[in-house]
Each structure stands twice: as C-alpha cells, then as structure tokens.
Amino acid sequence: MTQTKTKTTRIQEINRGIILDAALEVFSAYGFRGSTIDQIAEKAGMSKPNLLYYFPRKEDIYVNVLEKTLDEWLTPFRHIDPKGDPLDELAKYIVAKLKLSESRPESSRVFANEILHGAPAIGDFLQSHLRNIVERKVGVIRTWIDDGRLAPIDPHHLIFMIWATTQHYADFKVQIGAVVPDRVKDENFYEETAAAIITILFNGIRPRQEY
Amino acid sequence: MTQTKTKTTRIQEINRGIILDAALEVFSAYGFRGSTIDQIAEKAGMSKPNLLYYFPRKEDIYVNVLEKTLDEWLTPFRHIDPKGDPLDELAKYIVAKLKLSESRPESSRVFANEILHGAPAIGDFLQSHLRNIVERKVGVIRTWIDDGRLAPIDPHHLIFMIWATTQHYADFKVQIGAVVPDRVKDENFYEETAAAIITILFNGIRPRQEY
DNA sequence: CTACATTTTGACCAATCAGTCAAGTTTTTT
DNA sequence: AAAAAACTTGACTGATTGGTCAAAATGTAG
Helix, strand or coil, X not given: CCCCCCCCCHHHHHHHHHHHHHXXXXXXXXXXXXXXXXXXXXXXXXXXXXXXXXXXXHHHHHHHHHHHHHHHHHHHHHXXXXXXXXXXXXXXXXXXXXXXXXXXXXXXXXXXHHHHCCCCCCHHHHHHHHHHHXXXXXXHHHHHHHCXXXXXXXXXXXXXXXXXHHHHHHHCHHHHHHHCHHHHHCCXXXXXXXXXXXXXXXXXXXXXXXX | CCCCCCCCCHXXXXXXXXXXXXXXXXXXXXXXXXXCHHHHHHHHXXXXXXXXXXXXXXXXXXXXXXXXXHHHHHHHHXXXXXXXXXHHHHXXXXXXXXXXXXXXXXXXXXXXXXXXXXXXXXXXXXXXXXXXXHHHHHHHHHHXXXXXXXXXXXXXXXXXXXXXXXXXXXXCHHHHHHHCHHHHHCCCHHHHHHHHHHHHHHHCCCCCCCC
C-alpha cells in the first residue's frame, strides 16, 4: 500500500519529534510567552529557520505540544473501567496519574499553564471532548453509588478532587520540595503519596469510634 | 510620634495601591513575561514612565504583587486553631480558602504561576517561612491524631490535598467552567463545592455498610 | 550521473518592549 | 508667594525576538 498523499518523509518525522520534545521542556519551564524559538531550536540542535521550516509559527509548536500532552494526560482517565471494582478503579487511576506526575511533570505543567491563562488554545477541546468524557465517567460513578458500591458523594467534585490532588504533585513540585525536602528525596515518595491519598480519600479523616 | 524617615507621601500610597491592583490583574492573566509594563500602566490609568517612578523595574512590581498575594493566601492557614475542634477547624479552613478562590482568583493564579515556573522569586520564602508554618500545623494535626480526634492519616499529605483541591477551583476555573457550565453559574456553587469536599474528606468514599 | 525535491542556514527586517531622560506640572513647605 | 520637592509625561534608545528570504547543501528517484 503506497502512501496516497501523506508525504511525511523520514527526516520530517524524526525532526518533528525532536522539536516537540525540546519544546515541551522549554514551554513547561517558561510558559508560552516566556519561551523563545531560539531556545527551542538550540535545545533541538538546529537553526531557527530550520525549526520554522517544520512548524511555521511558534503557536504551531505550542499547539502540537499541547495536543500530545492532553492525550497522554487523559489516558488513565479513559481507562477507568465501569465493570471493575469502584475503589480498585479509582485507586488504579490515582496511582497512574501520580506515576505520570513523577515521570513527566513537564507535560502536566504545560497543561496547567494553559488552563491558568484561560485556555486560549484548547478552550474548545475542553468544552466539547473533555466535557463529554467527564460526563461519561460521572455516569459510571453514579451507577456505582446507586448500586451501593460507593458512598453517596458528588461525582463531579470527586473527579475534581482527584485531578487537583494528583496534578498538585507535578505542578507544585517546587513547593512540596521546599516544604518537605527530606521526604521528596525518598525514592518511594510517590508510592507513599499514593497510599496516603488513597487512605484519606477512601476512609476520610473522621476518627472511627468502633474499636 | 512623628514619622522618623519613612517619607511615604499620600500620593505615593494611593498610586502604589492602584498599580499593584492593576498589576495583579495583568500578571494573573498573562504571567510575568507575558505582561507588559504598558498594559499595567494603562490599566492603572497612568503613563509608563510614571509607573516606573514608583516601581523602577518590572520585577519590583511583580515581587510586591506576590508578597501581598502570599500573605492573603496564607492567612486562613495561620488561623487554624490548635485549641478548636479538629473537624471544625479544617472545615472552616476549607470554606475560607474556597471563598478566597471565589472572590480573588487572580491572586491564586499569580501564585500558582510563580510555583509552576520554579518559584524564581519566592523560592527562599517557601523554604524558610512556609516550611516553618507548615511544620507547626503538622504538629497540630499530629496532636489531634494522637488524641484520637482525627483518623491516623499523614498530616503533610492531608495539607497538600486541601491546598490542591481548594486552589484548583481558582486556578482551573476555566476548565471547571467548561466541564460543568451549568453548575458554576449557580450562585451557590462555592457553598455546594465546600459541602461536597468536606463530606468526601471527612467520611471518605467507601460505602458504609452500617444501616 | 543527472535532475528534481527536500532540507538547512546566514543575514536580515519589523515589531515589541523594558527602561531612560530632560523638560514640564502639581503639591507641599516655609 | 516663592522655593523646593514630588510627581508626570512625550520622545527616545537599545535589546530581544518572531518571522522572512534567497541561496547553499543534502538527499532521492530515474
């Protein structure tokens, strides 16, 4: 099967990849306005006009980075299985997101920065696709509650709480590092974090009288 | 008692205030690099050289905005009372922070943006003052746990969870607005949010068999 | 090997923007 | 009311930066 019209050459594929990797790092550190094409080009090991040959405008690079990021970031959410055990599924989701926060915090930061500044590039995506998938998962959670397999809580706020908490460990890494420097150095920090969050979220902080 | 050497005139006081208010809006919308002195000057209703008469460098404006913001944002945290009822105190804290998220989201966003980009301007503050006050509150929570008035959870992660969640409603407002547009329009949205979060945090999401 | 397409780059341009300066206006002090 | 201090601004400057362009280098197909 010959490629009908997609004339993406081998070199193009490689270089686009290199550029997007470099751009992710730069954008996550300095934001859109704070990053320069020169910085990205240098990190990608090519000249600025060459980079612009692949992505004609700065915004094109940014949008491409965001798209990759969004997909990566949403994957664990999509994987929440309606047929699984509620607490298991949510625990798995939390662990997966925290693992992402550890391995690819830049990705999360680019996304956070975009939202923080009003989502100028992905507002439409949020209102259509994201809203859609959230509603589906809210439905799943509602079913779980109706079946008595989850306490009767507000599904939207539960999702927001999990998002907020897991993102926090990627986006506010510097703050956490400043507040508990010893603990973050521990190589099990993220596992301990997952365990602590899951415990709080599942059981609450109200003391249990029984025992 | 005469002012010994602080020659802050009436006009200075007024104009500094106007500038910082304008700067908060601009910085929160576009970030440090994304904001221009012209923008701030225009919003403040004065010429750029005039603004620079009060704050000689762009960074001076930014640092001043951050300082005000930090203080405002930390006040409810300081008010957590060791002598109060644990659940009451934490509920009050959550409500206060959510109220701030509603009334002054710009403030939260400037802070979030600063952390996101590595806290170049307030790294020292985090490592000294913030770390300190957190350790004090961690001590309070530990005492509550030891006295059996709180479930045995990890105090640091509890604090992070509350921070993350409450900040989320200010910083990710756009995302929340996109996902649940109808609910945010409700004038009681923040009260409902506070109630939902407190319920989840206090009781957890594990279904209660008893009854 | 030849012709054609793709990739790469040095030199350049126009716009933006932080910050200066000198000259004016207003307010405060005496 | 006069002098001094504080405040305000139009016009400018130098540095940065997104993006262009034409020409050179490299890769590829026949």
